[in-house]
Amino acid sequence: MPKLLDLFLTFARIGGLTFGGGYAMLPMLQKEVIETKKWATEEEVMNYYAVGQCTPGIIAVNTATFIGYKTCGIPGGIFATLGVVFPSLVIISIIAAFITNFAELAVVKNAFAGIRVCVCVLILNAVVKLFKKSVIDIPTAVLFIVIFIGSILTDISPIIFVIAAGAAGIIIQTLTQKGKSEGGKQA
Amino acid sequence: MIYLQLFFEFFKAGLFAIGGGLATLPFLSDIADKTGWFTHGDLADMIAISESTPGPIGVNMATYAGFNTGGIPGAVIATLGLICPSIIIIIAIAKILDKFRKSPLVNHTFYGLRPASVALISAAGIMVVKMALLDMDAFHASGNILDMIKYKEVILAVALFFLIKKFNKLHPAVFLAGSLAVGIILRLGGA
Structure with missing residues (x-):
């Protein structure tokens, strides 16, 4: 398959399976981009x-x-981006054209209460890997703790x-490397 | 002409909304005030729809407003307007990163950025957990901490956790589809 088409289709798949915003995209990226296609590393x-x-x-x-x-x-870059927005474009156009109270439908509410539980677990797994x-x-542990607590408890952007x-x-890196090279000189 | 205006308004939203998630919201609300393409009620509905459909809210809103204003071409043009600044800016940054990949300064920056990114994702994850597994309204109503837990959802989460561990070769979509079915069968949304 041509690479551009592959990029478009892979990112369309990711976009179509990402419920609940950018962070929920992470488990799909890990599966498709890192493990299957090897287009990028975890870092x-x-x-x-x-x-x-x-x-x-x-x-x-x-x-x-x-x-x-x-x-x-x-x-x-252009094909991957078009791919990731393509499912939204199709789904929302259909909803805008046909369904007026989509989010109020009982079946939609129940289905997404279930999906959200799965998104929780997928994000948890993704975060553990990245951690x-x-x-x-x-x-880095200190940075993690400070920012984690800070972003839960405050409104800081x-x-x-x-x-x-x-x-x-x-x-931090400059200081530790300086420390190392000075330590090396003394020894 | 309306197409040009759609492109331009959502281009601005894409250019100035930083940080993802609901960062596009104030700009969308501004578009609602200025153009009347959609109301604030539509915007609230769209947040609900975006929570229950795939895709970023900004893209969903652009598509919705574009469709209502100019049909399918309108939907496409508004969405392209929104993502255009990202494509330009990110490609520029990616070029620079490419050039300086070996630079210690870039590596040192990312050494600090990576844990920050994981922390922000974890914090956002807590929000999802709160929405999916906890019932804050019931807790505030009764004051009983046991009322806060949605038991069926928690059991489903634990089951999913072990299933995903055991069958980690399967695509996440399989588990999403399974949870969707469980949600409908057990009426997890209470509807």
Whole structure:
């Protein structure tokens, strides 16, 4: 299959199975992009998510553009992004045309109460995997705890957390490397 | 002309909404005020619909407003408007990242960004758990902490957890479809 078509179809599948916003996309990305297609590694997807959170636009769209670009250049970025929004376009057009009180339908309510439970478990599994790759030492553990608690208890924008964490990463790494090289000189 | 306006308004929303999730909401509400393409009631409905259909709320709202204003071409153009800034900005950033991939500065930044990203996802996950497994209204009404737990949902979650562990080669869609069926059979939505 041509790579661009493959990108479009894979991201259409991911977009069609992502219920509840950008974060719920993670389990699908892990399955399709990392495990099956091997278009990106776990760390790269994590990097894209982080950048996607502090740049304009929708996280799911930003992540699709990133992975598409990495796989196939600019056309890849465009095809992956069109793929990820395609299911929404079709589904919402149908709903807008035919169903006026879609979210009130009993069968819809019940079905999605069930789906939400599954999304919880899928996100939990995805987070556990990512946690092992990203929280690798004491400074990263501290960053994780502070931002986790901070974003639950306060209204601080995720952008602030992301920028602060990037700065903290630079400072921590620079200091530890300085410490190491000085330690090396003394020895 | 209406197509151009649709493209432009949603282009602005895509350009200025940072952080995903409901970050597009204030911009959508602004579009509602200015153009009358949809009402604030429509917007509230769309949040409910977006929770129960796949896809980001911003994309869903663009499609909905575009469809109501200009049929299928309108839906396509509004959605393209919304995602256009992302495509341009992310490709520019990806190019820069490519160039500086070996740079220690980029690596150091990501060393800090990755745990931050996992923390933000975990915090968002707590919100989903609250919505799916806990009944805050019943808890506030009775004050009894046991009323807070949706037992059927929690049992389903535990069952799914072990099933996914055991059959981790299966596509997540299989488990989503299974949960959808369980939801309808057990009337988990209470409807």
